[in-house]
Amino acid sequence: MLKIGKRESIATSFEIGIHNATLAIVIAQSVLGSTELSLPAAVYGVLMFFVAFAFGFLIREREPQTAMAS
Structure with a gap:
């Protein structure tokens, strides 16, 4: 509705709580x-x-692990 990204909306939620x-x-x-x-x-x-902290840890976006070339 406000056209903000997922990261911005999560950060805003944390700030409002504090x-x-x-x-x-x-x-x-x-x-x-x-x-x-x-x-x-x-x-x-x-x-x-x-x-x-626990909530942020659970919802964080994990970067895909790349296979190491041998």
Whole structure:
């Protein structure tokens, strides 16, 4: 629909996930004034890197291996 490639859409998804965790922490502490409400976002913010790494590893495009000439 937006005519962007697969790599760009994956990169955008990762960036949005990272920024959403940070935004949730800022809103919980500054707007709502609650440290307790920022804890789930903080936990997500830490765990998200491991999940994102695993997901990125699974969906990466593998380059075809060429046969070595002997």
